[in-house]
Amino acid sequence: MSAKKRKKDDQKPMLFTPLNYKLIGLGLLFLVIGFTAMRIENEVQGFISLYISPVVIMAGYVTVLYAILKKDHKINDPSTTNSSS
Template identity: 55%
Template sequence: MVAKQRTRSGSDAMLFSSWNYKTLILGLVLVIVGFTAMYIENEVQGFISLYVSPIMIMAGYITVIFAIIKHDKRNDDNAE
């Protein structure tokens, strides 16, 4: 079998736009800061461990998922 080789041209579109990468990094930072704040407080019944950190972690996960799922339609118009 002959394997097809894909040629790369200069107009290949990236998988994500710059907005997606920035939002993905923001979500990862929120998750890391949330877990770090929970670790630093080191108290099971503390305010940060019970309320602030879980909200930050969930916001980070939602932001990461949103950054992966959102598709910029302007990139499709430019690619055609």
């Protein structure tokens, strides 16, 4: 029974925060919108295909990359916390 119960000290912190997951979702949404807009116009020399879609797609990639690299500074590092015992 005690093997199933874990103390809070034994748990590892999550890799991403909820904000990171929201930013990844937003970036994926930008990618889907950009590629869909490019496909809907279906012209090689169209205004949306040449100017709008690449900017939206690039914004999606930058947003996903930022979300992956962003670290939340509010998460307490166990090595820097002071115990009051």
